[in-house]
Amino acid sequence: MAASGVPIQPRDQLGRYMLPQAPEDAGYYVYGNVGGVPGTGHLAQYAHPNMLSVIFWVEREWQAIDDRKFGIGNISVANGLKYDHHTHMKGIEMDIRPVRKDKMVGHAARCSYMDTAVYDREATIKLVRLFLQHPMVRLIYFNDEKVQQATGGRVKYWPDHNDHLHIEIWERP
Numbered sequence: 803m804a805a806s807g808v809p810i811q812p813r814d815q816l817g818r819y820m821l822p823q824a825p826e827d828a829g830y831y832v833y834g835n836v837g838g839v840p841g842t843g844h845l846a847q848y849a850h851p852n853m854l855s856v857i858f859w860v861e862r863e864w865q866a867i868d869d870r871k872f873g874i875g876n877i878s879v880a881n882g883l884k885y886d887h888h889t890h891m892k893g894i895e896m897d898i899r900p901v902r903k904d905k906m907v908g909h910a911a912r913c914s915y916m917d918t919a920v921y922d923r924e925a926t927i928k929l930v931r932l933f934l935q936h937p938m939v940r941l942i943y944f945n946d947e948k949v950q951q952a953t954g955g956r957v958k959y960w961p962d963h964n965d966h967l968h969i970e971i972w973e974r975p
């Protein structure tokens with residue numbers, strides 16, 4: 803902690819910053835890991851400053867309409883290195899979880915759009931609309947057709963995107 807009480811965020815050599823690890827009053831929580839190793843999620847949460855702006859804007863708007871936290875997983879590892887994605891190397895791509903009906907958070911709060919008992923489609927649509935309102939958001943992959951239809955075709959199918967939404971921003975806004 804700095805003297806001011808403001809934590810210093812780790813920064814990599816490319817100018818990406820580690821996402822603040824979900825302070826208590828944040829509208830999001832963090833999950834994920836690197837290479838399946840528990841407790842390493844933060845190592846894959848280096849974000850471009852523009853991505854941080856998007857996250858902070860959406861979390862404020864989200865907190866105004868909902869008291870659940872949304873889950874943020876992999877963004878990028880430090881210094882643009884490749885890990886278990888072909889993408890996610892520039893800090894401009896991020897995976898988030900669909901919204902659950904309950905308030906569960908943490909690594910075990912995984913949820914697919916087919917888990918009808920826990921998946922909250924209406925809330926997920928609201929969250930997606932917030933992201934799409936931001937001018938820096940370029941595309942979203944998520945396989946729930948109802949979400950795709952409700953958002954004017956800006957959310958698209960991509961293999962393996964049943965339990966998370968891939969959100970990508972423009973590299974140069």
Ligand SMILES: [Zn+2]
Nearest residue numbers: 895896897968
């Ligand atoms: Zn992704």
